[in-house]
Amino acid sequence: MHPAQNILMDQCRVALVGSPNSGKTTLYNKLTQSNHKTVNYPGSTVDYHMGKIAKTHGPDVTLIDTPGIYSLSPKSSDEEVTLKLLYQDPAPNLVIATVEISQMARQLLLVRQLIEANFAVILAVTMSDQIQAQDVSLEPLREALGVPVVLLSSKTNQGVSNLLELVLKRTTLLPTAPRRAATWEEKDFETYVALNKEIVAQVFAKGIENKLAKTTLKLDRVLLHPILGSMIFCISMFLLFASVFWAATPLMDLVDAFFGYTANSIMSLEINPLLRDFLGNGIVASIGAVMVFVPQILILFLGMSLLESSGYLARACTLVDHILSRFGLNGRSFVPMLSGYACAIPAMMAARSMPSKKEKFLTLMILPLMSCSARLPVYALLLSFLFLGQPAYKPALALGGIYILSLLLGLLASWLLSIMLKTQHTSFLIQELPYYRMPQARAVLGQALSKTWSYVTKAGPVIFLFAVVFWIATTFPNTQEEDPVLQLQSSYAAKTGKIFEPLVQPMGGDWRTGTAMIAAFAAREVFVSALALVFQIADEDEASIQKGLLSKMETATNAKGEKLFTFASVMALIVFFMIALQCMTTVGVAVKEFGGWTWPLVQLFVYTGVAYFLSVGMFQLLKHI
């Protein structure tokens, strides 16, 4: 309403702080009435989120959702985010400390540290729907800690208005200057855990039955079983990726056909030919290039949030830890790596929850090798060219092979790097396994949508901009030329492409492939739309962009009259796209996550260099077959 107020620093700020998986984000969504992701995986919030508390009256209150911490001495960079927020100037006026009702004995340790550090604390006991409210007495908690306590059930909204009232009453408080919490000795932990257990015993004086714990125990005996558990893990991963391909294909075809149709309708309009070409070939084709892989990314994120919110993802990390640790990684690398199959950008952010600096570094290093969904349109095009007119299972199998190969490449890179970097580091896996819960459809969908949306908004504009620049480069300066082929050959793009032609020729391309490959450095999927542009397919009377492109690719010849797209040159392109780091948005995020330019540039040049030499080798090897 008053945008100026948002920048005022003197408004009331309330921080939500608590152990991982203690219900902070659920509470945040309740209080701000936003639809932020909530998942059942420790460490799923890696950055803080701010929002206005939704209410009918009173002053503006900003609520901050923070990554979970176990104590005030951080061990990973997502925990540092919370600590920085707590100790920045001005400090938050108020801290809502969340504690899950069944985990109080452990999680109250953090609350004690917060109180000791002089923060104004309101204790929120969450997820009380696990038990009957009348069986719990909060008095012992209030007495022992000396802070207001609220019992919350986010499912039934119980206690939310109560908490809101408490917060509003305290907004007049000045920010309290926090002290550094005294570092606890080992004895302190022992004493406080014992004290917490006494309190818990009083809170549940009537006795409770924890059904979730019972089902969790039963399920873990199966899902974490050495043999059975590994089998279930493999099957669930297979199902996840299979559904990404099979369920997404019809949706992708639909999106593709829609944009192909729109481009064609624009091309048949009776307007200025330059404007018509800009709209059809420039704008619509570029938007199409961004949108066509959205179904895929959405389905992978849907599957992931389903696994996350059920509590299985934390188990999956445990199951793969032993294998990943052989390559210098950690079980916790699993979540970033899996996200990497959708997009490297959220994946790099997910790596923040890794405690060991070296393992986090290795994970960040290999993430660009994971076969992200932006490569998919490229593979889809190249594979359907290779297997033109053959049964559909063949390209699907080849694609599966590419995915597995990219995982193996990543492991190889990590292993090589871990040998080269002989730094001492403490590696550990102390992974909390949350109770299994029934995933909530709304939350799962909301999370998948928000991740997909953040991808579209982060990578979309860059891709779009490059595509428009690319259109200009292919159209100008010779706009008066009637013959599109001649116009293209005298364009800026062709001139640039011809400079790079000697580089591309050893891998079986000519200036047109070269131009498309340069364009792909904005984002990989631009390769497809760039090819579409250099081959002028929107002029064709074809149902979809892809079909038009395929028929053009079949007949394309280079200057010597040889076929441009052969088995060898397409294989060389696939190899190049598997390894090269071609996504400038990823480099940008990597600079932030590595905390400097050195390693992102190493990634950019080493991966692209290796990709180039391997693909040249591939072409030279295969061209005589």
Next chain:
Amino acid sequence: MAIAQIVRSLPLCKTHLRPSSILAPLMILILNIMDMPTLNLIGQDRPRLIQTVLAKPVITERLFEMGIVPGEMIEVVMKSFVGGPVIIKIHGTHIALRTEEAACILLKTF
């Protein structure tokens, strides 16, 4: 039998024990002889009492923060293949630990 177990746990001690406590491996040896095993060596039979945690400071602290402190009952829920993680139960929660971390947790027998 006890000797074999000690030999198996010795390399683990080296990776995770506090460098300052040179006596730590010796202590584990004595504790094992006295039938006070480390967490990685016990089976899924019954809950046991934690005697002490002998690990590098950062790991000790993380274990403590998660409520794995001396004097608490701890139970093995599931063990994976040799060398893989151990799933333990403490305060009603399941936590996965690597064998190396589990080897730092000394137990009382009773």
